Amino acid sequence: xxxxxxxxxxxxxxxxxxxxxxxxxxxxxxxxxxxxxxxxxxxxxxxxxxxxxxxxxxxxxxxxxxxxxxxxxxxxxxxxxxxxxxxxxxxxxxxxxxxxxxxxxxxxxxxxxxxxxxxxxxxxxxxxxxxxxxxxxxxxxxxxxxxxxxxxxxxxxxxxxxxxxxxxxxxxxxxxxxxxxxxxxxxxxxxxxxxxxxxxxxxxxxxxxxxxxxxxxxxxxxxxxxxxxxxxxxxxxxxxxxxxxxxxxxxxxxxxxxxxxxxxxxxxxxxxxxxxxxxxxxxxxxxxxxxxxxxxxxxxxxxxxxxxxxxxxxxxxxxxxxxxxxxxxxxxxxxxxxxxxxxxxxxxxxxxxxxxxxxxxxxxxxxxxxxxxxxxxxxxxxxxxxxxxxxxxxxxxxxxxxxxxxxxxxxxxxxxxxxxxxxxx
Amino acid sequence: xxxxxxxxxxxxxxxxxxxxxxxxxxxxxxxxxxxxxxxxxxxxxxxxxxxxxxxxxxxxxxxxxxxxxxxxxxxxxxxxxxxxxxxxxxxxxxxxxxxxxxxxxxxxxxxxxxxxxxxxxxxxxxxxxxxxxxxxxxxxxxxxxxxxxxxxxxxxxxxxxxxxxxxxxxxxxxxxxxxxxxxxxxxxxxxxxxxxxxxxxxxxxxxxxxxxxxxxxxxxxxxxxxxxxxxxxxxxxxxxxxxxxxxxxxxxxxxxxxxxxxxxxxxxxxxxxxxxxxxxxxxxxxxxxxxxxxxx
Numbered sequence: 001x002x003x004x005x006x007x008x009x010x011x012x013x014x015x016x017x018x019x020x021x022x023x024x025x026x027x028x029x030x031x032x033x034x035x036x037x038x039x040x041x042x043x044x045x046x047x048x049x050x051x052x053x054x055x056x057x058x059x060x061x062x063x064x065x066x067x068x069x070x071x072x073x074x075x076x077x078x079x080x081x082x083x084x085x086x087x088x089x090x091x092x093x094x095x096x097x098x099x100x101x102x103x104x105x106x107x108x109x110x111x112x113x114x115x116x117x118x119x120x121x122x123x124x125x126x127x128x129x130x131x132x133x134x135x136x137x138x139x140x141x142x143x144x145x146x147x148x149x150x151x152x153x154x155x156x157x158x159x160x161x162x163x164x165x166x167x168x169x170x171x172x173x174x175x176x177x178x179x180x181x182x183x184x185x186x187x188x189x190x191x192x193x194x195x196x197x198x199x200x201x202x203x204x205x206x207x208x209x210x211x212x213x214x215x216x217x218x219x220x221x222x223x224x225x226x227x228x229x230x231x232x233x234x235x236x237x238x239x240x241x242x243x244x245x246x247x248x249x250x251x252x253x254x255x256x257x258x259x260x261x262x263x264x265x266x267x268x269x270x271x272x273x274x275x276x277x278x279x280x281x282x283x284x285x286x287x288x289x290x291x292x293x294x295x296x297x298x299x300x301x302x303x304x305x306x307x308x309x310x311x312x313x314x315x316x317x318x319x320x321x322x323x324x325x326x327x328x329x330x331x332x333x334x335x336x337x338x339x340x341x342x343x344x345x346x347x348x349x350x351x352x353x354x355x356x357x358x359x360x361x362x363x364x365x366x367x368x369x370x371x372x373x374x375x376x377x378x379x380x381x382x383x384x385x386x387x388x389x390x391x392x393x394x395x396x397x398x399x400x401x402x403x404x405x406x407x408x409x410x411x412x413x414x415x416x417x418x419x420x421x422x423x424x425x
Numbered sequence: 426x427x428x429x430x431x432x433x434x435x436x437x438x439x440x441x442x443x444x445x446x447x448x449x450x451x452x453x454x455x456x457x458x459x460x461x462x463x464x465x466x467x468x469x470x471x472x473x474x475x476x477x478x479x480x481x482x483x484x485x486x487x488x489x490x491x492x493x494x495x496x497x498x499x500x501x502x503x504x505x506x507x508x509x510x511x512x513x514x515x516x517x518x519x520x521x522x523x524x525x526x527x528x529x530x531x532x533x534x535x536x537x538x539x540x541x542x543x544x545x546x547x548x549x550x551x552x553x554x555x556x557x558x559x560x561x562x563x564x565x566x567x568x569x570x571x572x573x574x575x576x577x578x579x580x581x582x583x584x585x586x587x588x589x590x591x592x593x594x595x596x597x598x599x600x601x602x603x604x605x606x607x608x609x610x611x612x613x614x615x616x617x618x619x620x621x622x623x624x625x626x627x628x629x630x631x632x633x634x635x636x637x638x639x640x641x642x643x644x645x646x647x648x649x650x651x652x653x654x655x656x657x658x659x660x661x662x663x664x665x666x667x668x669x670x671x672x673x674x675x676x677x678x679x680x681x682x683x684x685x686x687x688x689x690x691x692x693x694x695x696x697x698x699x700x701x702x703x704x705x706x707x708x709x710x711x712x713x714x715x716x717x718x719x720x721x
Contacts, residue, residue: 008465049671342619
């Protein structure tokens with residue numbers, strides 16, 4: 001028996017075709033239909049134009065695409081023999097704006113996806129104005145971000161050698177107020193306790209300290225078997241070093257190094273999205289992967305009991321917001337605005353380079369590869385996080401196998417924070 | 426009083442306009458004026474399937490994304506669907522440069538991808554057909570407050586003065602240059618000397634299109650706090666029919682003078698003013714704005 005579902009409001013749509021055998025899902029085709037040909041559009045353009053074009057891959061993680069592009073260009077310049085090091089200020093500002101994008105993404109996912117669809121699935125009368133909550137946080141953190149990046153979405157403020165902004169302390173103080181607003185929201189509404197107390201929770205035996213919407217969602221997930229279902233390959237990977245991740249993989253809790261050369265994309269029948277594997281194996285990317293690689297104590301504790309079940313995956317994303325808020329505050333408190341913003345001349349030639357840029361985006365590792373020949377882009381390859389998680393037979397599919405209802409499976413699918421526009425690009 | 430029904434339909438898009446509008450600081454008081462039929466980020470009582478099945482009605486149609494021939498969602502031709510609702514609606518808003526002029530994704534398949542009523546700057550059939558109820562809101566993405574202005578004007582039954590491309594004059598009859606905090610440097614023709622500086626103008630070397638791009642980014646700030654040119658990024662002309670042009674971080678010059686003049690400024694006038702401005706040295710504008718010194 002085949003059941004077809006249209007999954008909407010996932011940054012576009014996806015079609016899921018479930019095949020049932022003996023009442024259980026035996027296979028699922030995940031189909032994304034809208035293709036825009038962005039890699040093709042980039043061919044023949046001036047290399048820096050990619051800084052304006054790639055953010056338009058995605059309305060919700062546009063900033064991650066910008067950072068991946070600038071890193072790919074800088075990696076290429078270094079490979080071609082140019083020696084330079086960004087100032088700490090430029091690195092910190094890029095990290096800060098990226099963090100803001102992740103926060104707004106995770107909070108939107110919690111309140112626009114997880115809460116409404118879980119209540120719908122469990123036939124619970126809508127109990128709260130979730131969109132209002134999502135809007136408040138998205139609004140606040142993107143203001144903080146725009147102080148440096150000019151705007152969100154679709155900023156192009158990261159350029160080879162640094163950033164275009166040259167903030168004053170007037171700016172950093174204002175941004176800090178916005179971040180403190182977002183922290184207050186997280187404390188009062190999401191976790192119900194203060195941030196430091198929340199971050200001191202390292203074991204599931206202390207989860208009773210939690211309040212707020214987070215406690216409510218964990219209760220609902222636990223009561224409805226989401227601590228047992230949604231398990232997948234239990235293999236995790238990340239490709240960028242930051243405070244929340246390392247360039248590494250985690251298999252059965254052993255963390256080891258990774259190299260770009262083992263990442264391979266492949267065509268999939270019937271979908272515009274390409275699949276991707278590492279050494280011919282599927283890996284999960286995203287907040288759970290980052291936490292496993294970084295050995296976050298509370299995630300390890302959840303994982304020990306529930307493995308990579310849905311509850312662990314959901315927890316990891318909401319937990320990451322706490323880590324990001326703390327970091328955002330620390331970066332602003334320590335930012336030295338007296339350093340140079342951009343250390344390379346804006347006219348430096350980008351003639352013949354080949355580079356890779358990786359970034360930990362909201363949904364996981366985003367990889368951009370650029371080749372420039374005679375000052376024009378010869379090829380541009382974008383591998384998005386959702387390609388890792390959402391290809392046929394990959395991580396999300398495996399998490400849905402064996403379930404007896406397409407409604408439950410669709411919710412499990414949504415917990416991966418699906419992005420249709422990124423998957424096809 | 427019956428509220429006007431608001432339907433937001435997506436074609437070939439990155440979702441950036443939806444997210445930009447969702448960022449509006451007064452989002453929910455604006456939406457309170459309408460019955461929200463469908464919006465890609467917020468739960469409403471109708472599903473996308475209801476919209477695809479033509480089961481919903483709409484008074485205001487907002488279109489996001491460029492229109493591609495034979496593009497389908499769940500077996501439904503999106504171009505036909507948009508034209509169906511466009512015929513029903515009293516007002517049609519093209520939200521963003523893609524929906525208005527074709528935008529960035531047009532480059533991939535130019536013949537088959539257009540705006541709803543324009544092929545770049547050339548009006549197509551839909552323009553003649555829907556001109557009386559069409560409002561063009563280009564921008565990549567759309568500014569949330571440009572859209573809320575139009576929606577609230579409609580809700581209050583007010584007349585919106587439009588230009589020849591049906592853009593609201595109150596939003597597009599100024600340039601991005603209007604209100605730019607670097608204007609003093611523009612007046613005295615002082616370049617920013619690369620990126621990452623508070624000082625200087627980006628028009629002369631770094632590709633800024635602000636002086637000839639229509640829009641109000643520096644009058645109605647982004648995210649209520651900033652804009653590209655404020656933080657030292659050139660304006661890329663994202664509200665214009667030919668967005669994106671090429672070599673966006675460089676100004677094309679002729680004998681050291683930008684090839685493209687500020688909007689409707691004759692070259693001779695520009696050259697005269699430039700000659701005079703450059704003959705003076707304004708010391709204050711040559712200095713760093715702020716000296717951060719630890720030793721005094």
